[in-house]
Amino acid sequence: MVSPPSGTLRTWLRRQQWRWTLRRAGVTSVAGSVLLLGLSLLHIPELPRWQWGVLDGLLLVVVAWAAWLGSSPERLLPRIAQRDYALAEALRTELELASAPSGNELHEQFREQHRQQLESALQNSRNRCFPRWHLPWLIVVVVQGVLVFSLLHGVPNFRQLAALVSTPPEIPQTYRLLFPAYLNRPPEVFPTLPDSLEVPQGSRLEITLLTAPPYDDESSFSAAVEFRPLRWLAGSGRWSASLTLENSGTLRLDWRRQTVEIQVRSDEPPLLVVTWPSLPHIFDMSTLPVDLLAEDDHALKQIVLHYRIASNGRSYREIVQSFEDRFSSHQELFEWSLSASALRAGDNVTAWVEASDQDTLHGPHVTRSGEFTFVVESQREFHEDVLRRLRTVSRRLRELVNVLDLRDLPDTEAEEQRILGILLDLAADAPYDPLLSEQLRGFIEELRRQLRHYQQQREQVAPKS
Known part of the structure; x- marks a missing residue:
C-alpha cells in the first residue's frame, strides 16, 4: 500500500x-x-x-x-x-x-x-x-x-509620430520656377519651397539636388485628376526633376518630410466693356463713336471690330488696336467711319467687338461684347426728304395766310395741326442732317413763328365774320 x-x-x-x-x-x-x-x-x-x-x-x-x-x-x-x-x-x-x-x-x-x-x-x-x-x-x-x-x-x-520627430537628411537643393513665355517674366529661384505656392498655369518647377536622393524616395505630385511621382535624372554630378504645373495639387517632398500646396492660376480672358451710340439715324456717311474699355490680367493682344451684313451674310473686321508691348489695360473712344467700310445704304448690320490676350500657351483667350444692330440709311436721300418737307410746309403755310383775306374764313385748325406736326419732325431731324445749311435750320424756326402769327390773326378775324 x-x-x-x-x-x-x-x-x-x-x-x-x-x-x-x-x-x-x-x-x-x-x-x-x-x-x-x-x-x-x-x-x-x-x-x-x-x-x-x-x-x-x-x-x-x-x-x-x-x-x-x-x-x-x-x-x-x-x-x-x-x-x-x-x-x-x-x-x-x-x-x-x-x-x-x-x-x-x-x-x-x-x-x-x-x-x-x-x-x-x-x-x-x-x-x-x-x-x-x-x-x-x-x-x-x-x-x-x-x-x-x-x-x-x-x-x-507612433509610426507617424516617429516620422515627424525624425530629422530629415540635409540635402543641398535649389528650386527654380519658370513661367510661360508669353508672360515675359524672369525665373524665380528658391533655396527652400514655402508651404504654399501660387503659380500661373503652364509654369515649370525644376528641382536640383547636389547629392543623390534617398533610395526609397517617394516624392510625388498629386492632383484631383492626376498622380505623378518625381523622376530623378542624374547628370554632371547633380540630380534633377521637373514638373509642369497645369492643375492645382499637392507636392510631397519625401526626403524633406515637406508638403507644398500648389495653387495653379489659369489665365483669365480679357474684361471688355463696350458702349454703343444711341442714334435715331445712322447714315452711310456717319461716324459712330464707340466707347471701349479692355483689361487683362497679363497683356492685351488685339481689339477688333466685327460686323456682318444680313443681306449677304458676309462678315468683316476692322482692327481697333493692336498691342506690341505689354499693355494690360486700354480705353478709347473709337470713331467708326461707315463711309470707309463695306456698308451701303439699306444694309441691315450686326456689329460686335472682340478683345484677345497674349496667352500663346493655352490661348489666346477672346472676349466678345454684346451685339449692336442697326440699319444704314442714305444720307443724300435723308437730306432730300428734309428739303421736300420744308418746301411742302412752306407752301401750305402760304395758302393759310391767303385765306385771311377771304370774307368767309374757313376752319383751318386741322391744317394747322398737320403743318405743326411736319415742323416738329423737321426740328427733330435737322440736327442729324449734316448737309442742311444753317440758313435752312433757321428757316424751320421762322416757319413755326409764321404759323403762330397766322393763328393769332385768325383769332382776331374770326369774331367779325
Missing part, C-alpha cells in the same frame, strides 16, 4: 505549486500584454478597436490555461534545486518513499524519521525557495490598464 506524504508536506507542496503557477502565469501575461500593447501602438496590423480587445481577452485565457496545465510537483523540484539542493533531494526521497510499498518495521521507522526531519526543514524554509508572485501581476494590471485606455480613447500612431 502506498503511503501518501504527510499533511505538512502536502500543504507546502500545494502552496509552492500555486505560487509557481501564479508567478509563471504573471510573467507570461506581462510578456504577452507588452507585445500586444506595442503592436496596437504601432498599428501592426491595422485592426478595429474591438478586435484588439478580443485578442487581449484570448491572450489572458490562453496564458491561464497553459500555466495551469504546466504546473505539477515534478516541475517544482528543479526550481527548488536551483536555490536549495539538499531540500530538493530530501523532497525527491520523500516522494519516492511515499510511492514505495510498505516494508519491515525498520524501513517504516526510517521513513517516519525522514519525514519528521523534512517537515521540520520545510517549516524553517518558509517561502525562501520562490520569489514573490505579486510583482508580475502588478505589472500585468498596469500594462492592461494602459492597453484598455488606449483602446477606449484612441490609439496614437
